Amino acid sequence: MKHYIIPIFLPELACPNRCVFCNQYSIVTKQQLPKKEAVIQIIKQHLQSFVHSERCVELAFFGGNFTGLPEKMQRDYLALAQPFLESNQIQAIRISTRPDYIDAKRLSVLKSYHVRRIELGMQSSDAEVLSLSGRGHTFEDTKKATELILNKSFTLGLQMMIGLPGDTIKKSQKTAADIIRFNAHETRIYPCVVIRNTELENLYRTGTFQPLSLDEAVSQTAALHEMFEKSGVKVLRMGLHASDDLNGAALIAGPYHPNFAEMVFSHQWKKRFENVKIPKTDSLQIVVHPSQRTQAIGYKAENKHYLKQFAQKVRFVSDNSLPKNEFKMLC
Numbered sequence: 001m002k003h004y005i006i007p008i009f010l011p012e013l014a015c016p017n018r019c020v021f022c023n024q025y026s027i028v029t030k031q032q033l034p035k036k037e038a039v040i041q042i043i044k045q046h047l048q049s050f051v052h053s054e055r056c057v058e059l060a061f062f063g064g065n066f067t068g069l070p071e072k073m074q075r076d077y078l079a080l081a082q083p084f085l086e087s088n089q090i091q092a093i094r095i096s097t098r099p100d101y102i103d104a105k106r107l108s109v110l111k112s113y114h115v116r117r118i119e120l121g122m123q124s125s126d127a128e129v130l131s132l133s134g135r136g137h138t139f140e141d142t143k144k145a146t147e148l149i150l151n152k153s154f155t156l157g158l159q160m161m162i163g164l165p166g167d168t169i170k171k172s173q174k175t176a177a178d179i180i181r182f183n184a185h186e187t188r189i190y191p192c193v194v195i196r197n198t199e200l201e202n203l204y205r206t207g208t209f210q211p212l213s214l215d216e217a218v219s220q221t222a223a224l225h226e227m228f229e230k231s232g233v234k235v236l237r238m239g240l241h242a243s244d245d246l247n248g249a250a251l252i253a254g255p256y257h258p259n260f261a262e263m264v265f266s267h268q269w270k271k272r273f274e275n276v277k278i279p280k281t282d283s284l285q286i287v288v289h290p291s292q293r294t295q296a297i298g299y300k301a302e303n304k305h306y307l308k309q310f311a312q313k314v315r316f317v318s319d320n321s322l323p324k325n326e327f328k329m330l331c
């Protein structure tokens, strides 16, 4: 079954919050919320482009704060998706929002329009990190929101960030442990970067804030991914989405890389190889599950290069019978 997402981006036009890493509120922009006809057009265009007939299509309202929109606007957006749900062209609706914009009334609106998944920008469970990041909500808000969401049988996603002001590896691992403890179904891990025209840019330029290096972000994310994987929490994304902004002048500093997730998997495999004793030999064959062969070879073949110090010839082969994350080494 092929899973497709139809993304609808709702810009944060009047976000009352002041997250230090975000430039949404400072941008003087002519961006407008998409009109009903435009959203229908986007849905139709995506549906026409899908090739797999065995598919699950999800309409996703991204943008951070769906339930912060006026209720009428929420209803209007959700209403236009209903004919597509009724005709089974779309199977699910997802929204993302903030923990302090969840309550019983908002959830009942979402439920009545058959929203299935709710993602919350939790970012951290540490009070100091939340405060220094200007999030404007507390860990308690997240806890309460997750309980309400799960009690109403929605699928719950909790997004986290690493490398925020005041953050440490230990605090990030505590955040991941809380996401697991809260029984979230899904998560996303975003490294904090410094964007132009943000409070974080000021803190960075005055030496008050230092972002993680790319290596630090990759190794921290790799450890968090392992925690989630062991606990059955699905990791939907690692690293920020590639965008013109991040590839261009808006990025001031920080661990942005368009191949971030690939680097994380590569790092995990490197650790696995480093943890075993490898004899010096002429030829080395590494057997892995077919879905992980590319990850095992590594980003820019870094793991293959690493293994070449032990053998002149290194080959990676696939075997369906091998469990994921395991490998066999044949000399």
Ligand code: SF4
Residues within 6 Å of the ligand: 012, 015, 016, 017, 018, 019, 022, 023, 024, 025, 064, 065, 098
């Ligand atoms: S990240 Fe913070 S400031 Fe930016 S749009 Fe979301 S809530 Fe508003």
